[in-house]
Amino acid sequence: MSVSVRPITVAETRPLRSQVLRPGQPPENLVYPGDDTLESWHVGAFVDSALVGIASIYREVHPDLSAPQAWRLRGMAVDPGMQRRGLGRALVLACIAHVKAQSGRQLWCNGRTSAADFYRSLGFELVGEEFPTESGPHYVMRLAL
16 A cells, blocks of 8 residues: 555545545635645545545644744544554644644644544544534543644
8 A cells, every 4th residue: 555645635535535524514614724725735546546645734723722933733534444554643744844844833723532542652642621513522632833
């Protein structure tokens, strides 16, 4: 299996966002605030030439976390048939490297409760209590850089 991780366009993220994160939802729900800003960065994991994983990051401070130079990880998804093969880890590590290259000091996300152990394995810490969303329970998670 030949794996590569490289920047992609926001348009390339939307099929996996639809399939994995927001199945059955209207196309406008696949567009996140900040998707098209100059500082936003979208990255894809490819197996051979097939896009099988995505992540997006945005320069955004969480309102309850007092961290300047913070970035938000959002829209993290790996094709269900390709999960548990290290692709998600490769995507997050690429995002961390990008944030560090931009002098970022923190990466945070609203991560699904079911993914909490995955994020912890990468050094993220849970902040606060679990909270509900339309796609299931989540935690705020952060990683100091």
